[in-house]
Amino acid sequence: MSNFSASKEANIQVRLFHHRGGKYLRIDFKQYDSNAKYRCKQIEGYRYSATHSCWYFPCTSGTITALRSAFPGLSIASSVLEEMNLEISETPPAPAIREEKMAVWVSRTAGRKFKIEMPEVRSDWASKLEIIPGWHFDTAGQFWLLPDNKESIRLLFSLFGQHLELTPEIQADFAPRSGGRGSDSISLPKPQRVRWRPSTTLPPMHEKALLAFEEQLLIERMSYATMKSYLNHFARFLSHFPQREAKDISPDQIRDYVIHIVKARDYSASSQNQIINAIKAYYEKVLKYQRQLYKVSRPKKPLRLPSILTREEVRQLFDATPNLKHRCILMLIYSAGLRISEAVNLRVRDIKKSRKCIFIRDGKGSKDRYTVLANNVMPVLDQYLKQYHPKLYLFEGQSGGAYSKRSIQAFFCRARDRAGINPDVTVHSLRHSFATHSLDAGENLRYIQEALGHNDIKTTERYLHVSSDALRSLSSPLDDMDLS
Known part of the structure; x- marks a missing residue:
């Protein structure tokens, strides 16, 4: 707080300012510095004029004292001091500006937004907030606004770690609750960066590469799960070469590493592809290398048919779910072909009753879409809304916020066991069953593809392999033989 150079003081001008019928002190910066903005905000009575693009303060001797304390060596025009009847040679007392710990404060506004405030002495922190989807900067209040959801909290933790400070209200909304398996809580990320930390400390050169990779993934707004997976695999890759910088690792060494790690850990084809994708992403996105840098064989992903329920099993599952809220969730997932993440992120306003459709915001791949709202789900949904009165999210946890995916998985398994149906099906099987x-x-x-949110029609076509009607329409050549 104390090392504000004298050369910068020369770039600051204090003059009288007439604004809205009153007289104020105005401060201008010839070369703007974010440290200066932070110091201005510590002075009592500060205001910022977006119209005049300046900070202004009450025209009092106390303000002059605070300005001199905030900017040691500040030169104030004699005309200003004379009009205020102050001595030109007046020396300021000990600095009155308060020291703030390095933190990012998160509170909640009346409009259900996260309000983000931070010391401008770390202006690099402010630029990182633009990575979070839905950000907005309030120029009048000089603070940031973010969407009030758990993805914002996750990204804030990944960006600021231990420096993040939440109000008790937000902590209560997002912190894990006691109650174990049936809890409606939302898991709050630990106050650290999202990347995987190896058991052995990485050398500084690898820490720098890992940080650059994380920031690139954040800039591209990759999903939290993809980021975590990529950083996990890339950190293991770096730890395999403790004495060599990432840029010096040859294509042959990359290939040898992939072979080694797949053999050692017996990875599946999907995991092997993910390891290759993580390494490729760093070299192509961060170091800007050409795609032809190295050649690593890709395993063929096996075709797995989805597990589905019969219509009768779906009915038995609903009958085995006595809780109104739980039954409404399962019916909505099946009737609209929702992913579990899409179900928990539904807002009350996303249910379009008049149009008989559901708006899915920010689904997989950050895509919005509409899907069907079944007639038979409407009575259950109306009864649920009347009984539970959700405010923001359609399905809210006990402490507010979106319902927990883990809770849905837990009560689904209990209902499945009570119904005595196929023990291999999961919540996602309801989506598969909708399509089939x-x-x-x-x-x-084509309509089913749109409802499911598939980019490629081939993804939807796989349900033809499990369609019972498609199999029934096919006759076996054995049936044409006379075996009597």
């Missing part, structure tokens, strides 16, 4: 049953009912494959 829609095909069996003769619905257009």
Whole structure:
């Protein structure tokens, strides 16, 4: 706080300012510095004029004292001091500006937004907030606004770690609750960066590479799960070469590493592809190397047919779910073909009853879409809304905020066991069942693709392999033989 250079003081001008019928002191910066803004905000009575692009303060001797304390060596025009009847040679007392610990403060506004305030002595922190989707900077109040959701909290923790400070209200909303398996809590990330930390400390050169990779992934707004996976695999890759910088690792060494790690850990084809993707992402996105830098064989991903329920099993599952809220969640997931993440992120306003559709915001791949709202789910949904009165999210936890995905998985398993149906099915099987049953009912494959949010029609076509009607329409050549 104390090392504000004298050369910068010369770039600051204090003059009288007439504004809205009053007289104030105005401060201008010839060469703007974020440290100066932080110091201005510590002076009592400060205001910022977006119209005049300046900070202004009450025209009092106390303000002059505070300005001199905030900017030691500050030169104030004699005309200003004379009009205020102050001595030109007046020396300021001990600095009155308060020292603030390096922290990012997160509070909640009345409009259900996160309000972000921070000391401008760390201006590099402010630029990172632009990575978070939905950010907005309030020029009048000089603070940031972010969407009030757990993804914002996760990204804030990944960006600022231990420096993040939440109000008790927000901590209560996002902190894990006691109650174990049936809890409606939202898991709050630990106050650290999202990347995986190896058991052995990485050398500084690898820490720098890992940080650069994380920031690149944040800039590209990759999902939290993808970031965590990429950083996890890349950190293991770096720890395999403790004495060599990432830029000096040859393509042959990369290939040898992939072979070694797949053999040692017996990775699946999907995991092997993810390791290759993580390494490629660093070299191509951070170091800007060409795609032809190295050649690593890609394993062929096996085709797995989705597990589905029959219509009768779906009915049995609903009957085995006595809780109104739980039954409404499962019925909505099945009737609209939702992913579990899409179900918990639904807002009350996303249910379009008049249009008989559901708006899915920010689904997989950051895509919005509409899907169907079934007629038979409406009575259950209306009863749920009347009984629970959700405010923001359609399905809210006990402490507010979005419902927990883990809680949905838990009560689904209990209902599945009570119903005595296929023990291998999961919540996601309801989405698969929606697609398969829609095909069996003769619905257009293109419409099903739109409802599910698939980019490629080939992804939707895989449900043809499990459609019972498609199999029934195929006759076996054995049936044409006379075996009597």
